[in-house]
Amino acid sequence: MSSNQPRTVIAGGGRVGRRTANILSDRGYDIVVIEPNSDRAQTIADDYVATVIEGDATRPAILEQVNLDRVDVIAALTAETGTNLAICLAATRMVPDLKTILRTDVETRGEYDDWVDEVVFPENAAARVAANTVESDVRAIEDTTGSLDLLEVTVAPSAPVAERTLEEVGLPRGCLVVAGTGGNRIAGPETELIPDETYTIAVEPSVSDEVLQLFRG
Numbered sequence: 001m002s003s004n005q006p007r008t009v010i011a012g013g014g015r016v017g018r019r020t021a022n023i024l025s026d027r028g029y030d031i032v033v034i035e036p037n038s039d040r041a042q043t044i045a046d047d048y049v050a051t052v053i054e055g056d057a058t059r060p061a062i063l064e065q066v067n068l069d070r071v072d073v074i075a076a077l078t079a080e081t082g083t084n085l086a087i088c089l090a091a092t093r094m095v096p097d098l099k100t101i102l103r104t105d106v107e108t109r110g111e112y113d114d115w116v117d118e119v120v121f122p123e124n125a126a127a128r129v130a131a132n133t134v135e136s137d138v139r140a141i142e143d144t145t146g147s148l149d150l151l152e153v154t155v156a157p158s159a160p161v162a163e164r165t166l167e168e169v170g171l172p173r174g175c176l177v178v179a180g181t182g183g184n185r186i187a188g189p190e191t192e193l194i195p196d197e198t199y200t201i202a203v204e205p206s207v208s209d210e211v212l213q214l215f216r217g
Contacts (some may be wrong), residue, residue: 007071011057011087012078013040016103020077025049026208032066058086060094068095075101077120088116149203157195159217166191174204175211
């Protein structure tokens with residue numbers, strides 16, 4: 001996993017937490033998952049997408065194992081809103097400037113805005129929304145289904161693809177730039193990848209990290 005990416009803690013290794021870990025792992029993130037259920041913890045460990053700590057993330061002693069002062073984001077993604085809020089509050093009590101993401105199963109209408117940085121809702125897009133709130137220069141389109149991801153990626157000025165056309169770049173198999181800047185035109189071989197502009201890319205998970213390295217450097 002890339003040391004250039006933020007270190008992210010995911011509390012809760014259920015369906016949403018595990019899917020979020022997989023999405024972020026594909027993008028090169030350094031991830032720690034905290035999960036109290038031993039079977040779930042082992043399943044995630046077997047996926048080789050994250051460091052796994054078996055334990056209750058509401059307990060300060062468990063959070064201390066993560067070294068939160070070296071963490072950029074904590075995403076509380078268990079199935080219980082109250083538990084997730086407790087995790088976020090415990091984490092920010094230890095590291096006040098830590099970015100917090102709260103999963104909720106109901107629309108909150110700003111109820112938690114004073115307590116956390118981001119709220120993940122609705123349920124059917126929770127994993128992609130959670131992944132998107134961790135980073136700002138890559139966004140997975142949230143209603144994508146199946147194994148193909150649609151990403152909106154901003155070209156970094158120092159990226160290998162910057163100021164080159166798609167014909168010159170030679171992207172890996174399993175990747176297709178769908179739309180150019182602003183999404184208002186279909187990308188073609190002559191499309192130039194302009195620094196600081198955003199492009200829509202269809203990508204298979206197996207080549208996601210390679211593609212992001214090309215676009216972000």
